[in-house]
Amino acid sequence: MDVRNTWDQWPDMNGRFGEFGGRYVAETLMPLILELEAEYRRAQKDPAFKAEMDDLWTHYVGRPSPLYFAERLTEHFGGAKIYFKRDELNHTGAHKINNCLGQVLLARRMGKTRIIAETGAGQHGVATATICARFGLECVVFMGETDVERQKPNVFRMRLLGAKIVPVSSGTGTLKDAMNEALRDWVTNVDNTFYCIGTVAGPHPYPELVRDFQSIIGKEAREQILEREGRLPDVIMACIGGGSNAIGLFHPFLEDESVRMIGVEAAGHGIETGEHAAALNGGRPGILHGNRTYLLQTDDGQILDAHSISAGLDYPGIGPEHAFLRDTGRAEYLSTTDKEALEAFQLCTKLEGIIPALEPSHALARVGEVAQELGKDGLIILNMCGRGDKDVFSVAKHLGVDM
Amino acid sequence: MPTERITAAFDRAKAEKRAVLVSYLMAGDPDLETSYQALCALRDNGADIIELGAPFTDPMADGPAIQRAGLRALAAKTKLTDVLALAARFRETDQTTPLIIMGYANPVHSMGYGAFAEAAHGAGVDGTIIVDLPPEEDEPLRDEYAKYGLSVIRLATPTTHEARMKKVAEGASGFLYFVSVTGVTGAGSADPTVIAGNIEMARRVSGLPVCVGFGVKTGAQAAEMAKIADGVVVGSAFVEHAEAAHESGDLARAPQGMGALAKELSKAIAGVAKP
Numbered sequence: 001m002d003v004r005n006t007w008d009q010w011p012d013m014n015g016r017f018g019e020f021g022g023r024y025v026a027e028t029l030m031p032l033i034l035e036l037e038a039e040y041r042r043a044q045k046d047p048a049f050k051a052e053m054d055d056l057w058t059h060y061v062g063r064p065s066p067l068y069f070a071e072r073l074t075e076h077f078g079g080a081k082i083y084f085k086r087d088e089l090n091h092t093g094a095h096k097i098n099n100c101l102g103q104v105l106l107a108r109r110m111g112k113t114r115i116i117a118e119t120g121a122g123q124h125g126v127a128t129a130t131i132c133a134r135f136g137l138e139c140v141v142f143m144g145e146t147d148v149e150r151q152k153p154n155v156f157r158m159r160l161l162g163a164k165i166v167p168v169s170s171g172t173g174t175l176k177d178a179m180n181e182a183l184r185d186w187v188t189n190v191d192n193t194f195y196c197i198g199t200v201a202g203p204h205p206y207p208e209l210v211r212d213f214q215s216i217i218g219k220e221a222r223e224q225i226l227e228r229e230g231r232l233p234d235v236i237m238a239c240i241g242g243g244s245n246a247i248g249l250f251h252p253f254l255e256d257e258s259v260r261m262i263g264v265e266a267a268g269h270g271i272e273t274g275e276h277a278a279a280l281n282g283g284r285p286g287i288l289h290g291n292r293t294y295l296l297q298t299d300d301g302q303i304l305d306a307h308s309i310s311a312g313l314d315y316p317g318i319g320p321e322h323a324f325l326r327d328t329g330r331a332e333y334l335s336t337t338d339k340e341a342l343e344a345f346q347l348c349t350k351l352e353g354i355i356p357a358l359e360p361s362h363a364l365a366r367v368g369e370v371a372q373e374l375g376k377d378g379l380i381i382l383n384m385c386g387r388g389d390k391d392v393f394s395v396a397k398h399l400g401v402d403m
Numbered sequence: 404m405p406t407e408r409i410t411a412a413f414d415r416a417k418a419e420k421r422a423v424l425v426s427y428l429m430a431g432d433p434d435l436e437t438s439y440q441a442l443c444a445l446r447d448n449g450a451d452i453i454e455l456g457a458p459f460t461d462p463m464a465d466g467p468a469i470q471r472a473g474l475r476a477l478a479a480k481t482k483l484t485d486v487l488a489l490a491a492r493f494r495e496t497d498q499t500t501p502l503i504i505m506g507y508a509n510p511v512h513s514m515g516y517g518a519f520a521e522a523a524h525g526a527g528v529d530g531t532i533i534v535d536l537p538p539e540e541d542e543p544l545r546d547e548y549a550k551y552g553l554s555v556i557r558l559a560t561p562t563t564h565e566a567r568m569k570k571v572a573e574g575a576s577g578f579l580y581f582v583s584v585t586g587v588t589g590a591g592s593a594d595p596t597v598i599a600g601n602i603e604m605a606r607r608v609s610g611l612p613v614c615v616g617f618g619v620k621t622g623a624q625a626a627e628m629a630k631i632a633d634g635v636v637v638g639s640a641f642v643e644h645a646e647a648a649h650e651s652g653d654l655a656r657a658p659q660g661m662g663a664l665a666k667e668l669s670k671a672i673a674g675v676a677k678p
Binding site for chain 1: 419433458461462463464465470477482483484507508509510511512513514534535536537539540554558559560562563564567571582585586587590607
């Protein structure tokens with residue numbers, strides 16, 4: 001495969017990461033995504049845009065997030081030192097707000113007054129509703145019916161923030177169906193509406209701009225670890241649904257050849273059962289939601305429903321840059337079952353006093369074996385991309401506790 | 404050759420000083436035999452060109468009526484190869500009515516562009532409308548189509564300004580499908596006076612016949628669109644007859660209802676004299 005001199009050069013001018021990415025959208029949307037790309041290029045060159053982002057990141061979101069040495073978890077596994085990048089401490093409790101802030105500022109530059117978003121776990125919906133409240137913008141969040149049911153606290157939070165929630169019953173009522181419905185809304189309301197996509201998927205330029213906004217995670221982590229340990233980490237790890245928190249951590253380290261990158265997909269009931277959300281480990285390349293990437297699909301090219309205990313990972317695709325990093329061998333992709341994630345959730349809570357979201361619990365479930373493989377001299381950064389408050393009800397249910 | 408069948412359909416209508424009727428049905432909705440009967444009924448009642456929908460699990464550009472049609476076709480286990488087999492069956496007895504497959508990229512990508520082009524040609528298909536393959540992304544498919552003379556039919560919309568239209572027209576053939584409203588299929592109808600200018604521009608830039616679709620349900624609406632376009636596309640209104648047939652359990656109602664609607668629409672369109 002054609003690998004360029006630097007990883008920064010991707011995507012190419014056609015929005016491609018090697019064979020992945022692109023702009024597979026209906027013609028109605030083409031002028032909009034071309035306009036978005038043009039506006040993003042202008043914003044990138046505008047110091048005022050960066051200044052506004054930085055100011056809100058510092059005073060509203062609470063950046064930089066700490067890099068925390070998870071001492072007891074490290075002792076527990078008896079291997080490499082494990083650090084958490086604490087993006088769960090951000091305002092609204094997850095990494096999602098990094099991206100929402102950037103996109104809503106872009107929407108404002110473009111004169112758009114109505115923001116739409118899709119959400120699975122509700123974290124992206126909450127983050128979008130939050131930023132919209134902050135700027136007084138109309139906000140409509142599409143959410144699968146199944147997810148509305150299993151993420152009630154976040155649904156209520158979004159409503160408090162003034163967002164309108166549209167439950168989506170088509171398909172299986174999960175994240176991919178919410179994304180279909182958001183795209184349908186967007187083609188209908190092209191004039192005033194900005195689609196704030198929550199992950200590094202969708203048509204170009206979304207995978208690029210979401211990555212850029214999330215890269216603050218890796219930039220900070222790289223500086224922080226150099227300051228704390230005087231060297232780069234051996235391994236950086238993150239969970240993957242669409243892959244925005246992982247790409248945010250990975251991207252600033254791509255040129256550091258010594259740094260191994262491990263993404264962890266959701267294996268649900270086990271990849272062999274077919275009930276999972278591991279697009280890289282259990283799918284093949286296809287076209288969905290504007291880009292070419294690995295997808296869960298039938299032999300006939302119909303999209304399969306993903307399954308994961310974590311609503312935030314419950315998506316049959318993955319960001320195209322991850323597909324590219326996997327095929328080039330730059331990053332490795334493991335998977336974690338629902339059961340393993342639940343165990344890791346409890347372990348982290350007891351040992352570190354940090355209740356992780358079920359999403360990063362998938363990465364936590366693999367960190368022990370990686371730490372042991374590296375040995376005591378090793379250094380790992382794991383992205384704690386969200387906190388588990390939203391999950392306590394569903395975890396209780398899975399553990400058979402009646403609340 | 405495939406594209407010639409499309410051109411001939413427009414030539415026939417032109418000789419009769421009228422616009423063409425392009426009708427849509429979802430293949431396999433509610434089953435393939437019913438779709439075959441419906442295809443024949445559409446042809447017998449004045450449909451000049453027929454779009455054969457290929458079902459997809461995630462039809463991002465479709466409204467509820469065609470979404471449900473796709474789900475019924477998928478429930479009946481309709482595969483892309485079945486859609487092609489249906490076209491081939493129709494082609495056994497009909498050598499003139501153009502057949503266009505309309506669907507989404509992934510099933511075609513999954514089959515492989517080369518294999519699909521060969522099979523589509525073999526089945527007597529004349530072209531395709533792949534909703535999520537804009538000009539930027541359809542070159543690999545076009546290269547395969549060129550081997551067989553298959554048409555790449557492109558969509559243009561009210562958001563397609565003149566510079567963009569040039570891109571849309573590049574490599575397009577057969578006709579241009581002008582989506583009259585920004586929205587999904589089956590949504591509200593456009594005001595013909597608002598889009599007349601866009602259609603004129605599309606025709607001038609592309610040099611192709613322009614057919615207007617989305618939101619056209621009745622003979623009166625079709626007649627209005629026939630005044631400004633070379634053809635009128637009707638989809639959701641046909642599909643609703645398949646739904647009614649499925650729900651009543653009387654599948655014969657699908658070809659009957661579709662045939663009656665095609666008759667109404669073609670009559671209304673024929674009532675508008677074209678220069």
